[in-house]
Amino acid sequence: MDNIEHIPVMLKESIELLNIKQSSIYVDGTAGAGGFSEVILKLSAPDGVLIALDSDENAVNYVKLKLEKKFEKKRFKVFHSNFSDVDSVIRDAGFEKVDGIVLDLGISSIQLESGRGFSFKDEGYLDMRINTDGKTTAFDIVNYYREEEISDILWNYGDERFSRKIAKKIIEYRKKKLIETPLELSKLIKNSIGCRQNGRNKIDPATRSFLALRIAVNNEYEYLMRFLDKLKNILNHGAVVCILAFHSGEDRLVKNFFKNNKDFHIMTKKPLVPSFEEIKANPRSRSAKLRAASFICQK
Numbered sequence: 001m002d003n004i005e006h007i008p009v010m011l012k013e014s015i016e017l018l019n020i021k022q023s024s025i026y027v028d029g030t031a032g033a034g035g036f037s038e039v040i041l042k043l044s045a046p047d048g049v050l051i052a053l054d055s056d057e058n059a060v061n062y063v064k065l066k067l068e069k070k071f072e073k074k075r076f077k078v079f080h081s082n083f084s085d086v087d088s089v090i091r092d093a094g095f096e097k098v099d100g101i102v103l104d105l106g107i108s109s110i111q112l113e114s115g116r117g118f119s120f121k122d123e124g125y126l127d128m129r130i131n132t133d134g135k136t137t138a139f140d141i142v143n144y145y146r147e148e149e150i151s152d153i154l155w156n157y158g159d160e161r162f163s164r165k166i167a168k169k170i171i172e173y174r175k176k177k178l179i180e181t182p183l184e185l186s187k188l189i190k191n192s193i194g195c196r197q198n199g200r201n202k203i204d205p206a207t208r209s210f211l212a213l214r215i216a217v218n219n220e221y222e223y224l225m226r227f228l229d230k231l232k233n234i235l236n237h238g239a240v241v242c243i244l245a246f247h248s249g250e251d252r253l254v255k256n257f258f259k260n261n262k263d264f265h266i267m268t269k270k271p272l273v274p275s276f277e278e279i280k281a282n283p284r285s286r287s288a289k290l291r292a293a294s295f296i297c298q299k
């Protein structure tokens with residue numbers, strides 16, 4: 001894990017939108033490998049405060065160590081928590097409201113390569129839980145859910161147009177044997193949709209199904225909605241919320257929330273996307289969409 005680096009996506013653009021100032025309080029709701037957290041602390045020096053959280057305990061430990069090496073302890077607090085509980089985390093950190101929040105959704109390169117089942121090359125357990133306290137794994141979904149349920153997950157969360165076909169093959173396969181590893185599942189998916197590449201970008205045929213399973217295992221849409229619903233109660237006037245999404249469903253939730261909420265001034269009429277250079281240097285950034293809005297306190 002130590003050898004793998006996570007390159008933060010659209011860091012410069014996000015930080016510019018957040019407009020970091022000293023004497024202010026910020027939340028990094030998806031601390032990951034600490035790339036955003038580190039820059040927020042640098043730019044808010046000498047007295048800005050950061051509340052960082054992540055639902056993956058490994059990420060929390062990693063970020064704590066990283067920040068402790070570079071910043072005074074009194075300037076940051078790191079929590080093992082879900083961003084859907086952001087209000088109670090802010091209270092536990094000793095504050096009521098904050099001046100900016102960033103979410104960089106999904107998983108980091110460290111997690112992708114961690115052998116916890118996120119990568120379709122993994123040969124270990126088909127897990128995919130970001131928080132290992134979670135009850136359901138990808139193994140449970142593919143081996144025990146009904147065909148319609150699997151097909152709905154692939155369609156709703158992964159926009160997988162071969163969802164029915166893949167679900168049918170999964171059911172046929174598991175009559176003979178449980179699907180045990182990510183590699184086994186990705187081969188099964190490839191076999192069920194043949195060489196038809198998934199979309200114009202020629203991504204691996206298993207990409208959309210793996211994304212969909214990860215979203216389902218980790219209740220990603222539900223947590224994002226709960227987070228958005230809490231924003232009004234935890235933001236100071238003028239506070240900026242910056243959200244980086246990596247697939248259309250997630251981006252749509254953010255877009256509609258800002259659009260339908262008169263308490264927010266939209267700062268990105270269209271979502272910002274990574275530059276050609278960034279995509280070339282970090283292909284993982286290719287699907288990123290960045291939206292930001294500032295909070296207008298009506299009182």
Ligand SMILES: C[S@@+](CC[C@H](N)C(=O)[O-])C[C@H]1O[C@@H](n2cnc3c(N)ncnc32)[C@H](O)[C@@H]1O
Nearest residue numbers: 008030032033034035036054055056082083104
């Ligand atoms: C793309 S990474 C963030 C990388 C980070 N911005 C950086 O620069 O290193 C996303 C992180 O969000 C975390 N995460 C995903 N869903 C979460 C949730 N609901 N609550 C808290 N953290 C979450 C993941 O564990 C992962 O570490």
